[in-house]
Amino acid sequence: MKLKSVNNQMQLINLIDALLPQTQCTKCGYQGCKPYAEAIANGDAINKCPPGGEETINALAALLDRPVIALAEEHSPAQLAYIREAECIGCTKCIQACPVDAIVGAAKLMHTVIAAECTGCELCVAPCPVDCIDIISLPTKLVALTGDSAIAEGQRVTRQLRRDHARNRFEFRSTRLEREEKRRQQERQARLQQAAVTPTIQTFDPKQSVIDKVKSQQPTATALTAEQKKLKIEVAMVQVALNKAEKQLKQYNTPELQQQVANLKVKLAEAQQAFTSALTE
Numbered sequence: 232m233k234l235k236s237v238n239n240q241m242q243l244i245n246l247i248d249a250l251l252p253q254t255q256c257t258k259c260g261y262q263g264c265k266p267y268a269e270a271i272a273n274g275d276a277i278n279k280c281p282p283g284g285e286e287t288i289n290a291l292a293a294l295l296d297r298p299v300i301a302l303a304e305e306h307s308p309a310q311l312a313y314i315r316e317a318e319c320i321g322c323t324k325c326i327q328a329c330p331v332d333a334i335v336g337a338a339k340l341m342h343t344v345i346a347a348e349c350t351g352c353e354l355c356v357a358p359c360p361v362d363c364i365d366i367i368s369l370p371t372k373l374v375a376l377t378g379d380s381a382i383a384e385g386q387r388v389t390r391q392l393r394r395d396h397a398r399n400r401f402e403f404r405s406t407r408l409e410r411e412e413k414r415r416q417q418e419r420q421a422r423l424q425q426a427a428v429t430p431t432i433q434t435f436d437p438k439q440s441v442i443d444k445v446k447s448q449q450p451t452a453t454a455l456t457a458e459q460k461k462l463k464i465e466v467a468m469v470q471v472a473l474n475k476a477e478k479q480l481k482q483y484n485t486p487e488l489q490q491q492v493a494n495l496k497v498k499l500a501e502a503q504q505a506f507t508s509a510l511t512e
């Protein structure tokens with residue numbers, strides 16, 4: 232198709248994307264082939280795709296009526312990831328990095344690359360903490376996604392099917408990640424809202440409650456007036472006298488001591504009353 236017959240930007244982006252290898256390797260500087268296609272449609276250079284090579288540059292130049300230019304970086308050949316399973320510790324970091332979900336395995340179990348799904352993007356290599364992923368040449372039984380590959384004319388249809396398949400897997404994964412991120416954000420938001428409407432539950436500590444009550448009732452020493460201080464001392468003195476009399480009563484239990492204790496209790500109550508009244512005046 233020629234540029235002048237393209238109706239809109241979306242159609243142009245799709246036509247450009249169809250010429251890209253779909254390894255989703257990000258070597259062009261974008262987060263996949265489609266984002267690079269969008270950038271090219273907006274005027275970016277056509278020579279930034281190492282897996283595409285000269286073949287892709289030529290195809291893009293023809294589509295866009297632009298001059299053919301040299302590849303900006305070294306061409307990336309057709310390749311495949313291979314996990315040395317005996318060394319794999321099952322950390323799942325490679326799964327998280329793979330743009331087309333081409334790795335299977337569970338946490339703490341060995342992982343394996345599905346050769347037919349692997350685009351050879353190399354994105355799983357760097358995150359592997361034990362360096363047990365090798366990048367090997369693509370076996371001849373698989374048709375390469377990359378440009379500049381020595382494929383027979385009859386294999387071009389197969390390559391296009393493989394590219395379409397890789398694109399679908401990439402888009403499926405991107406949609407899934409977006410959905411999961413959205414769900415995480417909604418859950419976070421719900422937790423924040425819940426925290427905002429739920430009053431803080433405080434456990435009742437009777438001891439602390441008494442301390443707080445006394446504190447709230449008793450002004451600090453510096454706040455007491457001279458009269459209040461005098462009454463406070465009176466309360467303390469009567470309390471000491473009462474404690475002493477009660478001790479003696481316990482030991483001797485005479486009628487005089489019984490009367491003395493009773494009198495002191497009344498006196499203490501009066502002193503406390505006088506002190507409390509002075510505080511509230």
Ligand code: SF4
Pocket residue numbers: 251252253254255256257258259260261262263264265267279280281282283
């Ligand atoms: S194959 Fe890699 S470098 Fe080429 S467009 Fe796709 S993501 Fe970019």
Ligand code: SF4
Pocket residue numbers: 311312328329330331332333334344348349350351352353354355356
């Ligand atoms: S297995 Fe590795 S090299 Fe293959 S597509 Fe996934 S991330 Fe890329």
Ligand code: SF4
Pocket residue numbers: 314318319320321322323324325326336341342358359360361362363364
């Ligand atoms: S990143 Fe390496 S160690 Fe971790 S699961 Fe993948 S292959 Fe195994």
